[in-house]
Amino acid sequence: MMSLDQLPFRTPATVTGIDWSRLSEPDARRLRNLGFDEGVRIEALHGAPFGRDPLAIRIGRMTVAMRRLQAQAISVEAGGQ
């Protein structure tokens, strides 16, 4: 178990939990609206130059940009079913 910002690039993983209390309310709403939820398969694809922040995260067939700070609230498990 690790947080999404620690997940190595190009390693498929499964969301095991989201600590909603670590996110501001609008950020949490946006994250929910983008489909982040327990059991969803995700993968970190790219990091921006200069510090690899923000990250480009694949969720389903969609790619979403997200800062590391928000990614810390998402727990993932590499692999998964």
Added chain:
Amino acid sequence: MSTYPLIAVVGNPNAGKSALFNMLTGARQKVGNYPGVTVERKSGRLYLADGRPVELVDLPGAYSLDPSSPDEEVTRDVLLGKQQGERLPDALLIVLDASNLDNHLRFALQLIALGAPTVVALNMVDLARRDGLDIDPVALERELGVPVIETVAVRRRGGDELKEALSASVGAARRLRAGDGAKAEDFAAIQRRARAIAKLVTVSEREVRRSTQIIDSIALHPVAGPLIFVGIMFFMFQAVFAWSEAPVNWIEALVAATQGAVAGIIPDGLLRSLLVDGVLAGVGAVIAFLPQILILFLFILVLEASGYMVRAAFLMDRLMARVGLSGHAFIPLLSSFACAIPGIMATRTIEDPKHRLTTILIAPLMTCSARLPVYGIIIGAFIPARSIGMGIGLQGLVLFGLYVLGVLGALVAALVLRFTVTRGAPRGFMMEMPKYQLPRARDIAIGLWSRTLIFLKRAGTIILVSTVILWALLAFPQPKPGETALDSSIAGKVAGALEVVVRPIGFNHEIALALIPAMAAREVAVSALATAYSIQADDSDEGSRVIEDRLRGRWSLPTALAFLAWFVFAPQCLSTVAVTRRETNGWKWPAFMLGYLFALAYVAAGAVYWGAVALGL
């Protein structure tokens, strides 16, 4: 407003909603605004399969009925019948991206639960197939309980089938009930149901063709990414100047020819002066910038339609975070290089109100195309056209420096604002990164056409009116013998008072005079200087070459440089102030914007003037 049945086109951002709307309505579109908010209202007429006309309205893309931006709020309010200036829709046309079903079905399920007659367009089925994804539309129709039509909007496929399905649905007894659906179902439950349906209707899912990922691994590469970004920006700004040269000359020649023709028909006197010196000179000087504005918008539309714009925002997020903003701010700021008005309107996609306000306040610091005529004339007159080596000209370098000065000013201003008046909790940067797509010429053309109309309308109204008023202020009262026209006129008297204020930063009487009408629009400064010096000299039909010679004779180099510095910062544009008032719902922020930008301009011009004098320039 028509009384035809109203069909709302709704869907997630990037579902191809606009392309579908364009396919169904073609050029028969009306672009307006919802009252009270500056969210664009795009509507058009469509004839259904049975010949009935309906009005189609393209609602802003949204992820759910729980809005997180002013745009999404309009979508929700229209659907719930709470939006001022909009009827409750009679039917919904939901647009789904076939290759992104699990994400898009969430919103669709919420929409279907509203209970209106609904048709679903399963869009971009070609891209889905290319991505190795086969969807069973019949199964989807069964699961959703509403008609599902496969479409490829960009190739205009599925339009007839859609019209048929809509004519069967519109007029059905079911209707949206105002105020409904605010708390329909548990969001997590919808989430799971959406995923279950997506799984069920997906017939086969082969290995994804990851063209977008391959492009991204180059476009977002730590080294190549920033280089490509800088390359695109450089090419864009270079093209704005290089490609526009010929069309600008044609427009100028056309204006000059018209002036000549008018002068030949109408006898010398006030009417001729009004038409030739006022209307044609003023409006003509502004229309001449249409090519540059259109080229810039062409790039912006192509960058947006291709999907690169979001990547640019992604690359810029770190830099923007340093000054308390996010990558979201990049897109409106880039538009502001064409004109701050569409730029400020584009800020409505920024979710955080404090970020949005900050972006609005710094948008006028991006060098908009209206400054170009001012920069062009002054640089042409005072900066020698010599090379400083490596094919770089001194004039171009000065122009580039003015752009950089504006950007740096904006970044510093953002930082200061975020620590003071727009202080707020830090926010994340979360944004869907759409698939790369080849932009469709038709959609780009429709976008450019609506920009052209907006610009011409502006030139035909605010700029025309301010030019005529300026002409009148300059022409009346007519000079008594022994008096120059300039000194006797009303404008001359006002300028005399203003001169006292701007004298310390190196400005003279004519500059003070030009600053007044330039409040309406910056580019008017050029025609105002031209009018002022030509009324003085009483030979009005000579071109800008001559203005440059006149300026060179009358202005010192420090004055010219101070004038340039002033225009980098000064908020000389009434339309920008007006749009800021509308966007921020009051006079507080536009007043603040005027104050801080004028202060900045005054200090910068003064510093440049006295610095240049001290250096003995």
